[in-house]
Amino acid sequence: MNPTRTSVTVVVPTYREVENIPLLVERVRGVREQSGLDLNLLLMDDDSRDGSAEAVQALGLPWVQMVTRTANRSLSWAVLDGLKHTKRDVFVVMDADLSHPPEKIPEMVALVEGGADVAIGSRFVEGGSTADDWGFLRWLNSRVATLFAMPLARLSDPMSGFFAMRRSTFEAGRDFNPVGYKILLELIIKCRCVRAVDVPIHFDNRRFGKSKLSFKEQLKYLQHCRRLYIYKYGTWSHLVQFLVVGLSGLAVNLTALTLLLRVLGPQKLDVALAIALSMVWNFVLNRRFSFSYARGQAVVRQFIGFVAACSVGAVVNYFVTLGLWGAFEHKQVPALIGVLVGTGFNFAASRFVIFRSKHVRPETQAIG
Ligand SMILES: Nc1nc2c(ncn2[C@@H]2O[C@H](COP(=O)(O)OP(=O)(O)O)[C@@H](O)[C@H]2O)c(=O)[nH]1
Numbered sequence: 001m002n003p004t005r006t007s008v009t010v011v012v013p014t015y016r017e018v019e020n021i022p023l024l025v026e027r028v029r030g031v032r033e034q035s036g037l038d039l040n041l042l043l044m045d046d047d048s049r050d051g052s053a054e055a056v057q058a059l060g061l062p063w064v065q066m067v068t069r070t071a072n073r074s075l076s077w078a079v080l081d082g083l084k085h086t087k088r089d090v091f092v093v094m095d096a097d098l099s100h101p102p103e104k105i106p107e108m109v110a111l112v113e114g115g116a117d118v119a120i121g122s123r124f125v126e127g128g129s130t131a132d133d134w135g136f137l138r139w140l141n142s143r144v145a146t147l148f149a150m151p152l153a154r155l156s157d158p159m160s161g162f163f164a165m166r167r168s169t170f171e172a173g174r175d176f177n178p179v180g181y182k183i184l185l186e187l188i189i190k191c192r193c194v195r196a197v198d199v200p201i202h203f204d205n206r207r208f209g210k211s212k213l214s215f216k217e218q219l220k221y222l223q224h225c226r227r228l229y230i231y232k233y234g235t236w237s238h239l240v241q242f243l244v245v246g247l248s249g250l251a252v253n254l255t256a257l258t259l260l261l262r263v264l265g266p267q268k269l270d271v272a273l274a275i276a277l278s279m280v281w282n283f284v285l286n287r288r289f290s291f292s293y294a295r296g297q298a299v300v301r302q303f304i305g306f307v308a309a310c311s312v313g314a315v316v317n318y319f320v321t322l323g324l325w326g327a328f329e330h331k332q333v334p335a336l337i338g339v340l341v342g343t344g345f346n347f348a349a350s351r352f353v354i355f356r357s358k359h360v361r362p363e364t365q366a367i368g
């Protein structure tokens with residue numbers, strides 16, 4: 001064996017893929033022989049009990065290994081565990097169902113050896129494609145999911161499960177904490193990958209077994225994106241969530257006021273009720289989403305603090321608006337500035353006083 005040859009491990013998460021495994025091994029064997037790469041196959045199986053382990057054993061190939069996991073069943077954690085096992089120079093992650101062409105592995109390995117942080121098998125670049133029977137809904141689903149990933153990384157196919165990375169890049173990563181099945185995004189953010197290169201692939205339909213991608217997994221994807229936004233953007237991500245919650249509170253306020261004016265009087269009471277309702281609404285959503293790290297703290301104290309901050313914010317708004325009143329011909333301008341300053345005050349008080357994160361330890365796990 002040539003000692004300077006790059007060693008590669010192909011990490012494949014598997015769950016009930018007994019029919020696909022022999023086909024995958026055959027295709028990877030072809031790549032090994034043709035490319036001359038020093039290539040191992042590591043199957044990370046979540047205790048499928050469908051004969052997968054026996055099938056791998058029966059093959060008796062020293063370069064094919066299966067690890068059976070029994071705890072924390074999850075595609076992403078199976079991949080992470082596989083990567084921690086890997087002591088070779090480069091790893092490639094791919095699915096077992098032959099959706100991904102193993103023949104692209106040498107090109108991907110060469111790209112990361114040449115300096116790319118990650119090489120991604122992409123369906124959506126020139127030369128890439130998907131199987132013909134992708135219906136509109138599947139296509140739309142994939143495009144929407146890609147949109148959610150845009151603030152995290154500008155990639156043509158961030159949903160891809162086929163990619164290569166140097167082990168050193170992975171080992172520089174920390175705080176891994178994926179939910180759901182999109183491990184590529186997790187790695188790109190937590191390993192701070194900058195140079196991502198696309199490799200066009202044809203994405204085939206699986207021939208045997210069925211997809212484990214359920215609706216529940218898709219919801220987890222949104223949760224995962226949110227976690228990554230918070231990780232990447234910190235306080236900015238809290239601010240965006242706070243503003244989105246604020247807008248939803250405005251809609252609640254206006255809807256409630258409209259309804260109350262129809263069914264209940266007096267009008268002063270309607271206005272007060274609509275304000276109170278939107279304040280409770282904002283509090284609940286901010287506690288659940290914008291500042292969810294502080295959910296463990298006393299709710300009553302937080303609520304009183306939040307109402308106080310909103311009230312002081314309103315006073316700040318009032319005085320800023322009046323202070324700038326004479327400076328503008330169009331009075332909407334000082335009013336808008338007043339709203340912005342008042343909202344800024346509310347946010348700062350919420351983020352750094354009421355929902356402060358002083359004693360909260362994030363649920364994260366370092367590699368190693
Ligand atoms: N270890 C492990 N592998 C999984 C799990 N769920 C899916 N996989 C594997 O991950 C890969 C992608 O899953 P698949 O069901 O094909 O998802 P899809 O390609 O998005 O439809 C396949 O190799 C699956 O066998 C899991 O919970 N644990």
Ligand SMILES: [Mg+2]
Pocket residue numbers: 095097099206211
């Ligand atoms: Mg698949």
